[in-house]
Amino acid sequence: ETGVTQTPRHLVMGMTNKKSLKCEQHLGHNAMYWYKQSAKKPLELMFVYNFKEQTENNSVPSRFSPECPNSSHLFLHLHTLQPEDSALYLCASSQPGTASEAFFGQGTRLTVV
Amino acid sequence: AQKITQTQPGMFVQEKEAVTLDCTYDTSDPSYGLFWYKQPSSGEMIFLIYQGSYDQQNATEGRYSLNFQKARKSANLVISASQLGDSAMYFCAMRLNNAGNMLTFGGGTRLMVKP
Numbered sequence: 585e586t587g588v589t590q591t592p593r594h595l596v597m598g599m600t601n602k603k604s605l606k607c608e609q610h611l612g613h614n615a616m617y618w619y620k621q622s623a624k625k626p627l628e629l630m631f632v633y634n635f636k637e638q639t640e641n642n643s644v645p646s647r648f649s650p651e652c653p654n655s656s657h658l659f660l661h662l663h664t665l666q667p668e669d670s671a672l673y674l675c676a677s678s679q680p681g682t683a684s685e686a687f688f689g690q691g692t693r694l695t696v697v
Numbered sequence: 698a699q700k701i702t703q704t705q706p707g708m709f710v711q712e713k714e715a716v717t718l719d720c721t722y723d724t725s726d727p728s729y730g731l732f733w734y735k736q737p738s739s740g741e742m743i744f745l746i747y748q749g750s751y752d753q754q755n756a757t758e759g760r761y762s763l764n765f766q767k768a769r770k771s772a773n774l775v776i777s778a779s780q781l782g783d784s785a786m787y788f789c790a791m792r793l794n795n796a797g798n799m800l801t802f803g804g805g806t807r808l809m810v811k812p
Contacts, residue, residue, distance in 0.1 A: 615798045626701075627788070627802040640799060672740055680798050683730055683749055688742035 587611040590675050590689035598697055599665060605692045607658040607675030613687070615680045616658040618650060621672040621691070633658060634680055665696045699724040701789050701803035708808050710779045717764070718774040718806045720789030728794040731772040733763065736786040736805070745787075748772055750794075776808075784810045 588609045597603050607616065618630040632640035633652040647669075649661040658675055672693050678686040700723040710716035722731065733745040748756045748763045756763040764773040776783055786807050790800040 617799070626804045629799050629801070632797065632799055634798070639797060674740075674742060676742070676800075678798050683747065683794075685732055685744040685747055686798070686800055687744070688734075691740040693740065 588675060588677055588687050588689040590673075590692050592692060593690065594693045594695075596695045596697060597662070597665065599667075601665075602661070602663040604662065605660040605673055605675075605694075607660075607689055609656055609675075609677040609687070609689075611677060611679075611687060613677035613679050614655050615678045616652060616655070617676045617678075617686065618658065618660050619674040619676065621674060623671075627674070631660075662694075665694075667696050670695045699726070699729075699791055699793060699801050701791055701801055703787075703789055703803035703806050705806045706804070708806055709811055710776075710783075710808065711811050712781060713778055715775060715777045716779055716808065718776070718787050718789075718808065720772045720774065720803060722770050722772065722789075722791050724770075724791065724793065726793045726795060730792045730794060731763070731765070732790040732792070732800065733761070733772075733774045734788045734790060734802075735783075736788060738785070742788070746774065779810045781810050781812060784808060 616633045620628045631650040651659040672691045674691045675689045676686040702721045729750045731748045734742045746758045746761045760777045762775045786805045788805045789803040
């Protein structure tokens with residue numbers, strides 16, 4: 585257990601569905617991230633939140649919508665996804681301004697059918 | 698922009714032997730941190746070791762050590778006395794200390810430990 589919890593662990597959704605991924609950390613960190621990990625590709629940073637403010641949107645399509653209601657929770661809202669969006673979605677947190685590592689959740693394995 | 702390169706898509710090592718996983722990076726920023734993560738089949742990214750760009754000594758954490766060669770911009774991970782449980786994907790990552798907290802990852806190396 586790293587202190588970062590993601591739910592659900594697995595998700596299968598149709599292209600017309602709307603679903604949300606949830607990430608929760610109680611490490612006292614003030615930065616949270618969404619990464620996408622597709623087969624045979626490096627981890628891609630999607631979004632960064634520092635102190636609940638979005639500071640990075642790495643050219644992510646609008647069918648992915650992040651939400652950070654407080655420093656402990658991060659959501660990724662999904663709608664009208666495409667099959668190529670199938671991937672492992674990893675959440676991470678860290679403490680800004682320090683040399684400390686980022687802690688990752690176990691990820692949500694998303695399959696779009 | 699920073700870039701991380703891991704040139705070994707897959708590696709085999711005999712149990713109890715040592716293995717070196719390669720990582721090179723590219724940045725013009727003088728202040729950065731280098732990280733290694735392990736990703737078993739369960740998916741979680743597990744932090745292994747950290748090296749700061751101004752650290753004078755190579756980082757060590759138990760069976761893990763980082764061979765940091767700043768002039769060559771390499772940060773290879775050395776795993777000593779490999780165990781079957783070391784079989785996993787290994788990722789090298791870099792963070793620029795003056796450009797937010799984002800980690801940039803390499804493509805990973807799959808390590809397979811043979812009994």
